[in-house]
Amino acid sequence: MMVGMVTSPEAYATASGILMAFMNLGGFLSTYYIAVLLRINSAIRFPIFVEMVALFIGALIYLILSGRIHGSLLQGESTA
Numbered sequence: 001m002m003v004g005m006v007t008s009p010e011a012y013a014t015a016s017g018i019l020m021a022f023m024n025l026g027g028f029l030s031t032y033y034i035a036v037l038l039r040i041n042s043a044i045r046f047p048i049f050v051e052m053v054a055l056f057i058g059a060l061i062y063l064i065l066s067g068r069i070h071g072s073l074l075q076g077e078s079t080a
Contacts, residue, residue, distance in 0.1 A: 007015045037047040
């Protein structure tokens, strides 16, 4: 859905294909990433906590950036 907001209808298929390719690459590389984290700390919960922190930081960045984008789009509109 987000891809459709930033691309033209003609480029949507290409953009969504690239996005899916990176998602598959992330799924493949995550196994090796978790193995590296397990070598750093042998506790089984350590990779989960690292990912929770990374996802939380990513969510905060997304909310801040999307708030700026949507706020700048709404500045020109008046509220009734």
